[in-house]
Amino acid sequence: MADRSKLPYLVSLIDDDTKEVREEVLKGLSNYGASLEEDLQEFSKALDSQKTNFLKPILENNRRKWLSENWDSWRKQTESSRQLEEAFSLIAKFQYGITYPVKLTRLLDQLAEEFRTLYPFGNEIDLANFLFNFKKMKGEKEDYYNPFNSNLIYVIKERKGLPISLACVYILTAERVSLHVEGCNFPGHFLAKTFLDGEPVYIDCFNGGKMLFEEDFKSIADETYDSLQDILNKETSAKTIIQRILNNLVNAYKNSNDSVNSDFFATLLRTKTRD
Structure with a gap:
């Protein structure tokens, strides 16, 4: 349970020379609660690299608890786009930190404002051209399994990501x-x-916003094309997209030899995202 009055004392002893003291302090910080990362902001100047290294596993575990507790908030949104945005905002906070000041909503607002300034009467194709040619957003081919490729703040800032x-x-x-x-x-x-x-019209966002039409898929064998037609014509729900994003995170963390986070997202996918 959080006791803010003890936090200065705990922070000062994180890297104490005595192992027993360090273990007791880390235990206290581990049990502090979900507000730890936010409350630690007050002591940011006192957290040198050594103290930060001791804190890192505690903060990462705290973020996993926080995300698990808050994950269902995307379901409470009534519109599909709001569900998507909420899920991506949660993932960004998990990866960057609960107190990270940059908000996904603001970055998306800025993109929309810039597009409307340049294309006052622009349509969907103009928007694809704006994002994938003018803004030069592209597929990440060299570091495909970087977990941050599923983080929309990272994708917008770095201008690269997954399909x-x-x-x-x-x-x-x-x-x-x-x-x-x-x-x-x-x-x-x-x-x-x-x-x-x-x-x-199908837009390949990974490859420069390339436009594809149904005819472009007909080169596939007839029996395969018939089944693909169902996919091409079917509406894709926010839940389906979120499930696929989580599956990408499972594989990305596994590829990064981070079994803890890979297992965490697998559990989140299995227990809190599927009906």
């Missing part, structure tokens, strides 16, 4: 400027989907 995270930037920016873009749960390579003169 699905880039598509979600497109979807959430479109919603802000009253345009319609949805997800297409294409196997192995998530696509965005919009409509041009009533016909579906």
Whole structure:
């Protein structure tokens, strides 16, 4: 249970020379509660690199507890776009820190404002051109399994990400400027989907916003194309997108030899995201 009055004492003894003292202090910090990271901001100047290293596993465990406790908040949103944005905001706080000052909502607002300034009457295709050509957002090919590729703050700031995270930037920016873009749960390579003169257009956000039409998928064997048509035509829910994002995080952390976080996201996917 949090006792803020003891925090200065605990911080001063994090790296004490005596092992027994350190262990007792770390135990106290481990039991402090969800507000630890926020309360520690007051002592940021006192936290040198050695103290920070002792704190790191405690803060990471604290973030896992925090995310698990707060994860269901995305379900409480009534609109699909709000569900997506809430889930991505939670993931960003988990990875960057609960007190990280940059907000995903503000970054998306800025993209929308810039687009409308440049394209006052722009449509969905103009928005794709804005994001993937003018803003130069692109697929991350060299560091594909970096867990931060599923973090939309990172994706927007670094201008690179996975097919699905880039598509979600497109979807959430479109919603802000009253345009319609949805997800297409294409196997192995998530696509965005919009409509041009009533016909579906698929946007490959990973490859420069390349436009694909249904004819482009017909080179696939007939029996495979028939099953793909169901995927191409089916509406992709926010829950489906979030499940796929979590699965990407499971694999990314596993590829990074971080079994603790890989197992954590696997549990989150299994117990708190599927019905």
